[in-house]
Amino acid sequence: MPLIIKDEYPERLFREDGKRLDGRAINELRPIKMEVGIIPNADGSAYLEWGNNKIFAAVYGPREVHPHHLSKPDKGILRVFYRMATFSVFDRKRPAPGRREKEISMIVSDCIEPLLFLELYPGTSFEVFIEVLDADGGTRCASTTIAALALADAGVPMKSLVSAVAVGKIDGKKVVDLSGIEDKAGEADLPIAITWYNEEISLLQFDGDMDLNDMNEFLDLAKDALKEIHQIQLNALKSKYIKLQEETLKEKEEKKGEK
Amino acid sequence: MENNDDEITDDEFEDFADEEDSREVVVPGEVLTEDVTNFLPGRGTILNKEKNKIISLNIGLKQIKKNYINVIPLRGFYTPRPGDKVIALVVEKNPVKYKCDINAKDFGQLKPKNTIKKGKIRGFRGGAQLREEVSTEKYEIGDILVVKVLSADRLNKPELTTVGKYLGKKSGGIVITIDPPKIPRVIGRNGSMIKMLKNLTKCNIFVTQNGRIWLKGEDIAHERLLIESVHKIASEAHTIGLTDRMQDYIINEKKKRGIE
Numbered sequence: 001m002p003l004i005i006k007d008e009y010p011e012r013l014f015r016e017d018g019k020r021l022d023g024r025a026i027n028e029l030r031p032i033k034m035e036v037g038i039i040p041n042a043d044g045s046a047y048l049e050w051g052n053n054k055i056f057a058a059v060y061g062p063r064e065v066h067p068h069h070l071s072k073p074d075k076g077i078l079r080v081f082y083r084m085a086t087f088s089v090f091d092r093k094r095p096a097p098g099r100r101e102k103e104i105s106m107i108v109s110d111c112i113e114p115l116l117f118l119e120l121y122p123g124t125s126f127e128v129f130i131e132v133l134d135a136d137g138g139t140r141c142a143s144t145t146i147a148a149l150a151l152a153d154a155g156v157p158m159k160s161l162v163s164a165v166a167v168g169k170i171d172g173k174k175v176v177d178l179s180g181i182e183d184k185a186g187e188a189d190l191p192i193a194i195t196w197y198n199e200e201i202s203l204l205q206f207d208g209d210m211d212l213n214d215m216n217e218f219l220d221l222a223k224d225a226l227k228e229i230h231q232i233q234l235n236a237l238k239s240k241y242i243k244l245q246e247e248t249l250k251e252k253e254e255k256k257g258e259k
Numbered sequence: 260m261e262n263n264d265d266e267i268t269d270d271e272f273e274d275f276a277d278e279e280d281s282r283e284v285v286v287p288g289e290v291l292t293e294d295v296t297n298f299l300p301g302r303g304t305i306l307n308k309e310k311n312k313i314i315s316l317n318i319g320l321k322q323i324k325k326n327y328i329n330v331i332p333l334r335g336f337y338t339p340r341p342g343d344k345v346i347a348l349v350v351e352k353n354p355v356k357y358k359c360d361i362n363a364k365d366f367g368q369l370k371p372k373n374t375i376k377k378g379k380i381r382g383f384r385g386g387a388q389l390r391e392e393v394s395t396e397k398y399e400i401g402d403i404l405v406v407k408v409l410s411a412d413r414l415n416k417p418e419l420t421t422v423g424k425y426l427g428k429k430s431g432g433i434v435i436t437i438d439p440p441k442i443p444r445v446i447g448r449n450g451s452m453i454k455m456l457k458n459l460t461k462c463n464i465f466v467t468q469n470g471r472i473w474l475k476g477e478d479i480a481h482e483r484l485l486i487e488s489v490h491k492i493a494s495e496a497h498t499i500g501l502t503d504r505m506q507d508y509i510i511n512e513k514k515k516r517g518i519e
Contacts, residue, residue: 012320043336044334061364062364123414155318155332157303160288176343207269236284238284245284248495251504
């Protein structure tokens with residue numbers, strides 16, 4: 001007999017002082033930390049902590065396609081493997097890839113593909129492995145964000161980065177960046193990804209119950225959050241190099257001072 | 260085979276030439292300039308759809324040369340081009356050809372007819388007989404070869420040759436690998452860095468475009484120092500005044516380690 005623990009959600013998703021259960025305002029993101037180049041054997045890699053989400057991404061390629069029949073003679077392919085660790089959620093996650101894994105792998109790959117120059121690498125594949133170690137809502141947005149970052153770290157030519165965030169409706173209010181419990185107990189959620197080249201939307205999913213007239217408001221809310229996330233991505237990519245540059249400049253100046 | 264350590268000087272290696280250039284780090288999607296009348300998109304850049312901005316495609320350093328804006332990549336992979344001299348590892352062989360790992364997406368193909376010199380042409384009807392037998396007995400699996408890329412494009416596997424100056428089997432020494440985009444920095448402007456490394460560590464060093472470096476020194480201590488220096492150069496490739504800094508570093512390390 002499997003042990004069945006019923007999910008219990010709080011009745012209200014806002015505290016008495018008007019903030020959300022984790023103390024955020026309605027347009028506030030969870031704390032985000034990103035790092036690149038942490039897996040030495042991969043061609044490119046990145047690590048993300050987004051609230052309680054902890055996600056690794058590694059990029060390999062261009063390399064031969066296995067199985068070979070998936071390769072295309074006129075262009076390369078981008079394959080994304082999204083997996084969750086068994087201990088990443090409350091119940092044990094079965095490690096075999098199911099419908100959810102396949103779906104998220106597909107949407108991440110479709111999100112990023114238009115930005116790459118795959119026609120330059122026919123018959124090859126770029127492979128992105130995304131491993132979710134800890135999940136707490138919004139992993140598809142976090143995975144998209146981190147996959148783009150890992151590809152940029154690998155030196156794959158791309159038109160721009162991709163950032164993603166979920167907006168939604170909880171207790172009748174529009175909020176940004178839903179956490180796990182808000183996602184389950186809330187009314188609607190709407191993951192949005194944007195490509196910064198031409199600022200086009202490259203992912204828009206919807207689940208729940210909301211008025212179509214609210215759509216523009218949701219998009220405005222998402223845009224501000226996405227800009228913030230994009231800035232964090234840029235800083236993560238650059239900081240490694242800029243830090244070293246500043247250190248060496250300082251050393252040089254010190255030496256000049258001595259002379 | 261001993262003194263074939265001449266550095267290759269190609270236009271390819273003039274990338275990091277101007278040391279005192281601005282060393283601004285840019286990332287994919289970053290706007291390099293909105294002035295499209297005076298500047299043209301160069302290597303590693305693209306115009307956006309409205310054609311009013313030049314944006315970067317790579318993570319790298321922004322460089323302005325005449326009226327072109329280039330981005331020198333800091334990360335990336337090696338794409339073989341005809342004429343490149345690269346270090347290859349024989350991974351497979353059959354009576355028809357060798358397969359060589361050249362650090363690219365495809366294995367390079369080395370046909371036995373490209374491993375032996377043709378005889379001098381005598382008379383007017385064709386050349387003389389080949390001096391050696393055409394077979395894949397010459398090299399073994401696991402050999403390190405210096406090869407030249409004869410033909411390479413994005414569809415077919417690159418074809419290699421070992422006939423030519425400085426080409427052929429390397430015996431002894433150590434091969435290390437660094438990120439291919441950082442190779443120009445190991446060579447330096449007009450080979451200044453590589454000359455400095457050779458003089459100070461008394462090692463033979465052969466740098467190739469696929470990111471592999473062959474080196475052989477008098478003793479293991481010098482070799483070890485050289486390997487550490489090369490990795491240090493690779494990790495600090497985007498900084499200013501690297502050659503002077505490396506010179507100080509090697510002299511200091513030599514004193515510290517007690518090697519002459």
